[in-house]
Amino acid sequence: MIETNPKVETVRFKKFKWVDIVAPDQAVFAELKRKYKFHELDLEDCASENQRSKIDEYDKYLFIILHFPHFDKRKNAVVIEEIDVFMGHDYLITIHDGVLYPLMDVFERCRSSLKSRKKTMSNGTGFLLYEIVDTMLDHVFFLLDQVSKNIKTIELSVFGSGQEQKDMLRDILGLKKDIITFRRVMGPQRTVIAQLEHKNKRFLPENLDLYFDDLVDKVEKIWGNLESMKDLVISLQETNESIISHKTNDVIKVLTIFSATMLPLTVLTGFYGMNVDLPMGEHPVAYFLIIGGMAVISLTMLIFFKMKRWL
Structure with missing residues (x-):
């Protein structure tokens, strides 16, 4: 059964449901508080901006704040987007601003395909959370691949003409900014993902340990790539500045x-x-x-x- 309204969509499979909320207003928060008895501080965190990634555990639900990088075409830069998650025994609620397309694609597949609902939702809300985070981390790898291609392009052009050197400096500084944004996102995220692996087994059963361990490995691999990229971009900047100085x-x-x-x-x-x-x-x-x-x-x-x- 599928229920929709302008801001809230719900997908049900057996006894589980996934509620996806885009850009909620105070009326939506009030309804969440009334229906699910969420703590008002958690709802305040959802409504406010610039919250750090974290995980809070209550008797009846987990509240999780996650952040992921997103390439903003209008700004031509990587920005930080937030996903707020409430997870109970038979429901999972995601709250976001509607720009994280990988998350929206997962929801759309579940909404439109019984096969996808069986694959994604048949193992409970813990596995659904894993699928969401795993999809978002795969998207982070995709963005890092684009950054890596940009770095290789700069490497090949580092001994260009004078005007190219000036353009290259701008490109290098843009890359440094993007990598800093990635690190700001993934640094706190490492802790949250690691905590998910060891959280209360009422919400995340032991049979999911292997899956969340895979998420930890992915996050650490992303962090390792960011460290390498940071060092490489710094070296490129130093080389470029040396050439310009020469x-x-x-x-x-x-x-x-x-x-x-x-x-x-x-x-x-x-x-x-x-x-x-x-x-x-x-x-x-x-x-x-x-x-x-x-x-x-x-x-x-x-x-x-x-x-x-x-x-």
Whole structure:
């Protein structure tokens, strides 16, 4: 049996039900409190933003706050999205903002397919929770694969032209921001997933230990990948900054040599530009002698710079 309304959808299978709530208002929270007797602090956590991942255990239900990364196309960046979960013996309630498509796809499959309901919901709410978290972690791996491809692209372009170097710095900083967001999500998540493995067996039977142990392994693998990516991006940034610094030094060196070459010429032209009588100032070939002297001085300085290997 399937029941729907604009903000709340419920899928039932045998004695179990999954209630999915998108962007709830105060009326929905009031109904949850009335029907399920949830603690008001838990409902306040659902209504507020920026809650840390956690798991609270009560006599009749578990309250879990989970966070997962999500790529926001409008911001072109990875953002953090929250899922609030209430899990009892015969029900599981998920509350979210409706942007985590993997979660919504799982619910849609259960809603539209009896086969999916049998696969996902026939082993109780604990297994349903496992399926949801497992799907979301698979999505995290997918996002990390995209980040990894971006890192490889930057690796191949690290010795590009000047403009590419500037663009690359922007891309590297964007990657660093995304990896920081991933780490902010997955750091507290490691603790919560590990706690799920050892929680009260009334809600998570022992036959699910192997499944939740698999979730712990996935989270640790994600964390290990993030550590490697963080180190690699830092190395890429340092390499890119070294290349930019080297190219800047080359430009400064050329400008310095140019200035040093022009300095004696400037002195000479300034000397003969004074409005006083100067040696050979009236000589008919004075102009050519001065030009020739300037050329000799410039050539001598360039030969000196070349001998010093400054050029």
